[in-house]
Amino acid sequence: METTVETTDPHTVKLTIEVPEEEFGKDLDRTYRTIANQIKIPGFRKGKVPKQIIDTQIGKDAILEEFVNSSVPTYFRKAVAEEDLAPITDPDIDVQQLEPGKPFVFSATVEVRPRLSFEGSDYTGISVTKPSVEVSEQEIDDWLERLRERFSELEPVGRPVQQGDFVTVDLTVTKGGEKVEQASHEDYLYFVGSGEVGEKLDVELVGAKPGAILKVSDALPERFGEELGGAAVEISVLVKDVKARKLPEVDDDFAKTASEFDTIQQLRDDLRERLTEVKEREADAALRDLVLQAMIDKVDVDLPESLIEEETDHRIRHARDQAERMGVGLEKMLELQGWDEARLRADSREHAIRAIKSDLVLEGVARNASLEVTAEEIGAEIAVLAQAYDREPKAVAKDLERTGQVVTLAGDIIRTKALDLLVERADVERALPEHAPEEASP
Incomplete structure (x- = not known):
């Protein structure tokens, strides 16, 4: 099979494909056999009807049309594979010669994916700065504070409710006069600031004392699902008691309680080691993004609009599916984020363009480096x-x-290996820690 390729537009090519008479003949015979197995002609066994009879009964033009419909897709796929092309639309087929005893010739005009060509020097020595992985004392303190909260105890307090307190309440939520069982509880330990049944209740609770009865109108959060999420409800609360967290002191006793270590210094050292490992992984991932972005910034490629639209639509469909799995519609999810569909499409388009350029860059590197x-x-x-x-x-x-x-x-896998190669050949400088002192000027 011979193929010639002609570029007719920036992203469109015309392939003229000539199938040798012998191959064409075998595939045409296969079409006849397929039809022979589908028709019943008196006097002939199924599958044994001669060609001449099939031509008479079905019509030779119909036979050739069936051949084109069944065989051209195969020829086309073989041709684009041999020419290393990546079609992004269905081809426009034009049959130029279709006569038994002669080569079968047709053309296929199709929009194709762009290709980038690189030399090794194009992706060697990309200059980037890898984020610092040094762990500050403040980061360790923050983690210790989280541990303190995890091992805190609740103790009654003789003061009005403050933000961050826990209150025991009888909580009744009604919608249209009917009790909402999923949101109503007795002797319920409620965290002030959680927004569990809406933000207004948290505001009203601050300053309240045991025995207080509070009533607010609000909308239930979206976590209550499509049926109740966002629904207007009446909330009634009886405050029974107020408790506050009692945080443990950060000392050796706390280290023994919260970990397998005997001293607070050992615990701090372990936290530093663990945080360093996390930051190393994050820095490695950030480095890969930085190197790829730097490579993308170096190239100038015109993308087919159809390719951008296809990727954009794919991302919007993914967002819609994700919203439905969460129990809310896409429109509601966008509303909660303060977005609309126009902004979602614009954002999806921006990410689609970067994703397409990323793939083109990595595919170009893979070709030049002969990655397999x-x-x-x-x-x-x-x-x-x-x-x-x-x-x-x-x-x-x-x-x-x-x-x-x-x-x-x-x-x-190929694109991952290409990105590995980019990082391997990059000129990487490690960033100084944010808290590192500046060198004194001479």
Whole structure:
């Protein structure tokens, strides 16, 4: 099969594909056999009807049309694979020669994904600054404060309610005069500031004393689901008692209670080590983003609008699915964020453009560096997927093959290896800690 490629527009190519007479003949025969198995002609066994009879009964033009419909997609896929093209739309097919005994010739005009070409020097020595991983004393103090809150005790206080207190209440929520069981509780320990049934109750509770009866009107938070989330309700509360957190002192006794260590210094050292590990992982991830963004900033590529729109629509569909899984519609979720659909589309479009450019950059690097994916690497990724979904690797591999997603998986692996290479060749400078003292001027 011979293919010539002509660029007709910035993102559109015309492939002229010539299928040799021998290959064309075999595929045309296959079409005849398929039709012979589908029709019944008196005097002939099923599947044994001669071509001439089929032509007479069905019509030769109909036979050739069936051949084009069944065989052209295969020829087209083979041609774009041989030419290393990535179509982003369905092709416009034009049959130029379709005569038995001659080569089959047709053209396919299609919009294709852009390609970037690089030399090794283009992605070597990218200058970036890796975030600092040094842990400050304040960060350790913040974690110790969280530990203190976790090991705090509640004790009664003889004062009005303050923000951050815990109050025992009888809580009754009604909607249209009917009690909302999901939000109503007796002898309920309520954290002031949680906004559990709306923010207005927290405001009214501050300053209240035991025995106080409070009534407020509010809307239930979205966590109550699609039916009740955002619903107007009446809230009645009887305050029974007030408790405050009693935080433990940060000393060796606290270290023994809150950890496996005997001294507070040992606990601080352990926190520093753990926080450093976390910041190292975060810094590594940030470094990869920085290197990729720096590479994206170096290239100037015109993207097909259809490609941008497809990726944008995909992201909006994902947002809609995510909102539905949370029990709220997309419109409601956007309202809670102070967004509208126009802003969502603009934001999705911006991220779509960056994602497409990222893929194009990494694919270009992979081509120049001749990066490949091995069967072992694909197998390893399939094993990870299988473990995540608690399935057998063979079953996952079969599904990926059936749906064609194994190609997507291979592409992900290639792009990851290309980004690894970018980071490996980058000129990386480590940032100074924010609290590091500046050097004195000479």
